[in-house]
Amino acid sequence: SSDDDASGELTPVKLQLQWFTQAQFAGYFAAVDQGFYEDVGLDVTILEGGVDIVPATVLDSGAADFAISWVPRGLVPREEGLNITNIAQVFQRSATLQVSFVDSGINGVGDLAGRTVGNWGFGNEFELLAGLRSVGLDPDTDVSLVQQQFDMLALVSGDIDAAQAMIYNEYAQVLETVNPDTGELYQPSDLSIIDWNDVGTAMLQDAIWADADKLEDDAAYRETAVKFVEASLRGWAFCRDDFDKCADIVLAAGPTLGDSHQRWMLNEINNLIWPSPQGAGTMDAALWNQTVTIATSEGILKSAPTDGAFVSDIASEALANLTADGVDVIGNGWSPKTIELKAGGE
């Protein structure tokens, strides 16, 4: 609801992303562009991420008010002593895949045995490790794990048999690459993917994090948090309903490259959010438990997170406001688009 009394005086808010500007964060850019934040009295500055920037650290230091971070990458700092909390679970699914070429004969997790398997580390590897174990493979001995670069060259040039890829980004990159044998782009039919959501070892990804101490002590901050979540979700709903406009907003925000690539990404991101059966931003308890179980069994967390690792009251308040305003926060009507990738993602 936009019945804000302090009209004119906007509260400055800084949001730390976990990577550079791209459609992965479309909802926030849309909310800025469409004035959703301003409507609730916030003046939001979006801070891009960097290779070595950890959103949780920035959030804790006070250099940002809210941060976007994957759940495991928020829980570990919490265990290390940063009192941060997940206030809205935006993505309802994991986007991580293990991609290989069809002719390599890898059709399931079991086929990874004896193969050279790439991963990025940074906590991205736990879905893979748990997946391997789920079919009885020992990651230390049965496969050869290697550090992967940012790009997909190692897969394309055959150095590794299966590469880690985000469905919204690196997977698309392979499809934007010319296959030297045919002179055409690689086709989805050339690739075989392992989706951790299907294997059952998926972990939760992008969520909005806030400073737990301040939520406790500072009523104004808590109120800001509700407004922030509300306007952000409104942004995500906008990106679902007005796909092309949202894509244009992201492109205008200046990722250096890739018109078709950003559209592909936006489409896939929408797939990760919508539908949200309990309402966008609400924690899916089963997935939370799965995430925590894998994190602890793989040793990423020493023990299960303490209470308060996520809170649901803020998201519920925000959802209530949105529902009252007639915004569809479930998104049952969302159906994925067909995006045609162009060479180089142009």
Place this chain on the structure above:
Amino acid sequence: MISRAFRGAAPATVVGLGGLLFWELSLLIINPEGFVLPAPSGIIAAFFDNFEEIWVASRNTGFIVITGLVGGVALGVLWALLVSRFRLANETLTPLAISLNAIPIIALAPIFNAWYGLLSPVSNQAIVVILVFFPVFINTTKGLTDVGATEIELMRSYAASSWQVARTVRIPNAMPFFFTALKIASSLAVIGAIVAEYFGGRQDALGPLIVQNAGLTRYTEAWAAVLAGSVMGIVLFVASGIFERVSMPWKPDAETIGA
């Protein structure tokens, strides 16, 4: 000899302990959580807690460091010899060296990985070589060319060949320049190897250990791995100091740096 080495290590030990104390205390005062920059006590504890892992990683990274350092120093000296001897070499190889050096590792890493494949150690070694050779090249060239006029005249009066001039005048004259460069290079080799490892290859090495832990905000563990790299750098530095003393017996002590 041994007691001398101990005396040489005394200042470093005192400064080191003092520095650690200051670091620990100032964190206690300004940043008790000691998060991004953890307290030394925590780092050292983490170092021993994860000793096994760090040791294996150090060995793997150390291999790249040493091989790259040796290759880079050899290349730098060779390059300097060519450039100080042949004008055409100077006009071509010098700008080439500068160009190579101006390319950040992060841009070279993908290219080298493409050239040699993700799994080959050559791509990492090549990065270390490129980082190391430049200061060696610049300093050595300066030392080879910055020779006293009297010395050169004397050699000309002996009709010494340019190789003889190089051996008897230019190379001894370049020694202090070279050793300064070697000391700069020893730390560059370590950092080069570590950074190169971020971009792919084996995961049981210091680079991945550092980024992974830092990325998960396990800063004490990350700094413990950093500590291993630093120790490696200091060892190489001290080794080049000893090498320097042995190679330049004429130097009054005052003229060597550090160690």
Place this chain on the structure above:
Amino acid sequence: MTARDEMAREIRRHERTEATRRTLRRIGVFVVFLVILALAYTGYKAFGQSLDDAQTDWPMIGRVLPRTDDLTMPPVSDIISEFTQPPQRNSDKPLAAFIAEAALFTMREAVLGFAFGVIFGLGIAVVLLRSKWIEQGVTPYLVASQTVPLVAIAPIVIIWGSTSLDWLPFEWTNWMSVSLIAAYLTFFPVAMNGIRGLRSADPAAMELMRSYAATRRQTLVKLQLPASVPYLFAAFKIAATAAIVGAIVGEISGGVRGGLGRLILDFASRYTTGPSRLYATVIGAALLGLIAIGLVTAAEYLVLSKRKEEPLAL
């Protein structure tokens, strides 16, 4: 007297045109050399590919020598034509313009970082000069400091910059933090060569200064600094490229947009979809390094020719 001045001016003018001519010649030679390198690259590629076609395996390739397919070694023509092509379909600004803008942005960070680094490095050298004891105590840690990767430093600097510097009369922006990161790489060669150079003063000259009861500062300014000039310029050359590399890497670590760092990361992470873009940008970065060293060399030439010494032809 005036006739003499007139003549001196005349000579200086002559020397200047001489220097220009020499510089142009050097550029010419280098360009020719680059053409030869490009031909060698192309030749090697052709050779490697013919081996491929013939299904023969050459064990060196992929081990000591690079692989030769178009993805790992894009053809020279692709790289060159990439410069003129717009990297974004919705604008017709060519890549060269993107690179130039980014290079300017990075240059600004690098210049500031170079300045910080030189001041800091010289300061350290001067402090270390005070006593052998301090020098022996501190140098190993200077070395150690350079082995700390930016991943451990960048967050500290960036966060410190954005939270602790609000008292400054101007707004501290992230690109300035990047300059600090660049300075972190720059100060070290300056400090190391600086201390060596400061110590290189002729012992007899040091005695002379002592006989004048010159203060430490006077000895430093009048004797040790001038004596260290050749060492310092060698260091500045190392530092100039280090500042650029530091700025680029700092941009990447700290997520600063607008410079070569972001461009390189963008192109690198999409390498398979257009390797020649990365090559082109890398060439841009190298060019920037050449310009930076060119500036340092020009300064060296000015200083040393005034001192009537032979500058190192770099």
Place this chain on the structure above:
Amino acid sequence: MTEPDRCAVAISNVSKVFNQGKPNEVHAIEDISLSIGEGTFVSLIGPSGCGKSTLLRLIAALTHPTRGDVGVNDKSADQARLDRDYGMAFQTSGLFKWRSVAENVELPLQLMGWSKTDRKARAAEMLDLVKLDEFGDHYPHELSGGMRQRVAIARALSFRPSLLLMDEPFGALDEMTREHMQTELLDIWNKTGKTIVFVTHSIPEAVFLSQRVIVMSPRPGRIASDIRIDLGERSFETREASAFFEKVTEVREALRFEESQP
């Protein structure tokens, strides 16, 4: 102006050993005692390597004795150095290659905070004295050996210290220039009553200039004889006087005797 009895330099039981305890140990000076009254012109003479330069550097507090004490103007040698009580001309010219000839002469004045115009004037005056007025703008590497030495002399004289320590300053000069410089130096000494300690290899030069000639024995340097010279006011004729030749012979014999000893 000067009280002739005050002691400008007081050296008592001084020894100097280089590289003590190492295989390349050198006993440069052994148990030297010497006092030089204020306003005296003293020459040191002795075989090469006998420790003359070392003795001068001990007085200048540029090196410290292994044993014994050195005092200058009733203070420690170190204090005298800090008070800039002396000026020194070294055996090697020690010019700064990055400074022009005039700037080299100005160096001590600059360190002592003279104004620019004063400096320039004094430097010009000094270069005139050593007949290098045309060469003020040149750099050291463009000078001949003798010219460099003259620049160093001009530099040592420029700030008019009360004690002058000169290490073979006229070694590389031709006879004419040398005689000219000797006359100038005596002139300065007469006018200002400075104390001058002068190292030379030339016996006639020592005799012509000094009130006392100290003859040193070969390494380890000791004082072999201390010969007083009393030739009155020096002039062109002094060099032809028989008293002059007698003293020259006396010094020569003292030296010969010393050098022929083991």
Place this chain on the structure above:
Amino acid sequence: MTEPDRCAVAISNVSKVFNQGKPNEVHAIEDISLSIGEGTFVSLIGPSGCGKSTLLRLIAALTHPTRGDVGVNDKSADQARLDRDYGMAFQTSGLFKWRSVAENVELPLQLMGWSKTDRKARAAEMLDLVKLDEFGDHYPHELSGGMRQRVAIARALSFRPSLLLMDEPFGALDEMTREHMQTELLDIWNKTGKTIVFVTHSIPEAVFLSQRVIVMSPRPGRIASDIRIDLGERSFETREASAFFEKVTEVREALRFEESQP
């Protein structure tokens, strides 16, 4: 062994201008012609800065004349340098600080490919000659000025070239050592019939050593007089002979006259 008529050094109409065309132009040498017969001992003498070192460096082909020609042993000076026809002792000792005293003396031998044992033997012999046998293992910075100069002399003599160019080699030596070195040099000359070109500031030294003394005029350097000395076999008594004093006076007067000219 030598044919006295052959010309070891032939200088014809040589001029040398430094920094030509610049404001700091210096005419160091103007139109000098001089030929030196093989086996002759010639001294160059003249005021400081008159171009003696420059002339020596022209003969050594270390610098080239602005005008005129220099020939050595019937070839061009450059060719003679390449053939290692001469040995040179510079005005500044020019020792390599990174080589010990003995290694410095061995340097030319090493360049000429002598075996290690031969080198060592010769270096020891030479150091003996200059009375520095104890100092073979020291480094130059540990030597006194005179000792350094002696090392440089030992180095120049070590490989026994047919032509010796010596630039004020005995400048920093005391009288005794100097006389010893003079005797040694004459001895070498007598035994081997070398040609020696010797720059000095000491008139008695020039007269004692040489067959010809070339007196140069102040800058721009010209040959003012060419005085033949014929004192027969030198000995200790030569210095006391009246013929010796006459020659000394003759040279002195030639110099005086030259220097007093504008």
